[in-house]
Amino acid sequence: MAKLPQEKILPFNDTSEKVFDYSKVEPFIGKSSPWREGHDIVTKSDIRHWCEVMRDGNPLYADEEYAKKSKYGGIIAPPTMAQVWSLEPMHAALRQFVNEIEPHPDDPHTQCFVECNNQGYSGVVATEQEQVYVNPIRPGDTISWQLTLHRVSTYDHFTRMGIGRYVDLKYTFKNQRDEVVSEMIFRVLKYKPTQTTWRAYKG
Amino acid sequence: MAEKTKKLYWEDVKVGQDLPETARDVDYTLIACGAVWATHDFMPVHHDPEFAKLKGAPNVFMNILTTNGLVGAYLTDWTGPEGELKKLRIGLAVPNFPGDRMTLNGTVEKKWEEGGERLVQIRVIGENQMGPHVTGTAVMALPTKG
Numbered sequence: 001m002a003k004l005p006q007e008k009i010l011p012f013n014d015t016s017e018k019v020f021d022y023s024k025v026e027p028f029i030g031k032s033s034p035w036r037e038g039h040d041i042v043t044k045s046d047i048r049h050w051c052e053v054m055r056d057g058n059p060l061y062a063d064e065e066y067a068k069k070s071k072y073g074g075i076i077a078p079p080t081m082a083q084v085w086s087l088e089p090m091h092a093a094l095r096q097f098v099n100e101i102e103p104h105p106d107d108p109h110t111q112c113f114v115e116c117n118n119q120g121y122s123g124v125v126a127t128e129q130e131q132v133y134v135n136p137i138r139p140g141d142t143i144s145w146q147l148t149l150h151r152v153s154t155y156d157h158f159t160r161m162g163i164g165r166y167v168d169l170k171y172t173f174k175n176q177r178d179e180v181v182s183e184m185i186f187r188v189l190k191y192k193p194t195q196t197t198w199r200a201y202k203g
Numbered sequence: 204m205a206e207k208t209k210k211l212y213w214e215d216v217k218v219g220q221d222l223p224e225t226a227r228d229v230d231y232t233l234i235a236c237g238a239v240w241a242t243h244d245f246m247p248v249h250h251d252p253e254f255a256k257l258k259g260a261p262n263v264f265m266n267i268l269t270t271n272g273l274v275g276a277y278l279t280d281w282t283g284p285e286g287e288l289k290k291l292r293i294g295l296a297v298p299n300f301p302g303d304r305m306t307l308n309g310t311v312e313k314k315w316e317e318g319g320e321r322l323v324q325i326r327v328i329g330e331n332q333m334g335p336h337v338t339g340t341a342v343m344a345l346p347t348k349g
Contacts, residue, residue, distance in 0.1 A: 053233065053241035053269065056276035060284045070284070079288050080275035083268060084243050093245035098254070126267045130292035193259065 020165065024115045025152050031108035032148040035174075038085035042141040046084065047077045054078075072136055079133040082173045082182040085143040109149040109169055116190040121165060128187040135181045142176040150185065157189070164191030209283030213314070213321035213345035222281045222309035222325065227273065229265065229303040229331070237269030244268055264298035270337050274327055277307045278341050285346045289322065293339035303331040312340075320344045 040046075047061050059066040060076055067075045088096060088103055095101045102110050113124070137143065151168040171184040227233070238249035247254035249266045256262075271293055279286055299305055306329065313324035322344055329337040 050241040050272060051276075053237050054272040054276040055227075056272070056279070058276070058279050058284050066284070078272065078275055078279075080268075080271045080291065081242075084241075087243040088245065090245045094247070097246050097248075126295065128292070128294040129267060129271070130290070131271070132290050133288055 020119055020121065020156065022152070022154060024119070025112045028108040028112040028115075028149050029152060030148065030150075032146050033104065033107040033109065035144050035146045036086070038143045038145075039089055040085065042077055042085060042137055042139050042143065044075065044139045047075070047081070047139065050078060050081055050084070072138075075139055077137040077139070079137070079182065080131065082131060082133070082137065082143070083171070083184065086145045086171070086173070107147065109147055109167070112149050112152065112167065113190065116165065116167070120192050121163075121190040123161060123164070123189075123191040123193040125161060125189050125191070126186065127166070127189050129184060131182055131184045133182050135175070135179045137175070137181050141181075143173055143181065144175075145171055145173045147171055159189060159191060161189060161191045162193060164189045166190075210285055211282040211345060213323065213347050216311055216314060216323050216345065218311055218314050220311045222277075222311075222327075224306060224308050225277060225280070226304055226306045229299045229301060229305055231263065231301045233269070234263050234265050234299070234301060237272070238266045241272065242266060242268035260298070262300050264300050265336075267293075267295060270295065270299070270329070273305070274307070274329065274337060274339055274341070277309070277327065278325065278343060281309070282343060282345060287344040288341060289320075289344055290342040291339060292341075293327075293337050295337055296335045297331065297333040299331060299336050303333075303336075305329045305331050305336055321347050 051061050056078060060070055060072065061078055064075060092103045096103055104110055148170040150170040153165040156163050157166060167188050167190055169186045171186060173181045175181050235250040238244040244266045246266065248258055248260060249263055252263050271291065274293060275288060275291060278288060307327065309325050309327045311323055312326050315322055322342055325341045325343065327339040327341060328335055
């Protein structure tokens with residue numbers, strides 16, 4: 001009888017793979033970043049650039065005369081733009097993504113991400129978002145935002161990207177009059193990168 | 204394009220009705236300009252193919268903000284400028300790569316009145332040749348014939 005190559009088969013109860021330690025991320029859940037202000041005010045050219053790419057011809061976003069007669073009394077930004085002014089400028093974004101230097105290392109969600117990375121869940125991909133639109137955004141507005149670490153999955157999900165945990169971030173966007181313009185739940189998957197990642201798309 | 208004259212009334216919308224299909228070719232310009240220029244997203248996986256490969260992706264791919272913008276424009280193109288987006292939830296599945304073509308479709312799922320507003324719920328799906336890129340649910344307020 002042929003002998004089974006025992007050494008090549010992992011025992012069924014193999015525990016060499018580290019289990020995600022939830023207690024390391026739990027302290028950050030429900031905690032918020034400080035309020036931050038957009039680097040730039042909302043401008044008509046920001047709105048035009050967006051509409052050009054999206055091929056959005058809505059006159060509320062571009063036609064002064066039409067917008068003036070509308071219930072808004074002037075040009076507004078597409079509501080889906082809310083997040084735009086909260087994104088990091090180029091130098092900070094490249095430092096973050098290329099050099100892996102976090103712009104706000106003390107933010108609860110950043111600390112949670114770092115903890116996930118330390119535990120091997122270093123991949124990140126945006127999977128889902130929900131935006132609720134409360135007030136219009138207008139040229140001249142300054143958009144501020146606060147980011148709260150809303151939720152982290154309590155168990156591993158088996159996804160196309162690999163084993164991962166979903167992290168829900170809650171954003172609140174306000175204008176300079178302290179009115180909420182929109183709220184967003186942004187869900188990312190923090191996953192363990194594997195060789196199978198992206199295989200499906202290589203064709 | 205949402206033309207100034209276009210005005211979809213709440214009364215004229217039927218539950219189960221389909222939105223007109225539209226398609227958009229996805230190329231480097233849409234992905235890179237969508238990320239950097241329109242949505243201010245400098246994550247290099249959306250504009251630098253070499254960086255994308257370093258991260259395990261075969262090429263640059265569309266960022267979620269551009270997807271969100273395309274879905275938003277698709278919805279207000281259908282209603283005209285008086286259709287007001289109240290809520291939009293989108294989920295991403297397969298990425299949009301250069302050379303893909305995304306087809307957008309929608310169906311009216313629900314219609315109701317709430318807090319003095321005439322609302323509709325729309326299910327949206329954007330697919331490329333690999334399958335669904337985006338699936339979403341939107342709530343919009345529409346004008347009424349009164």
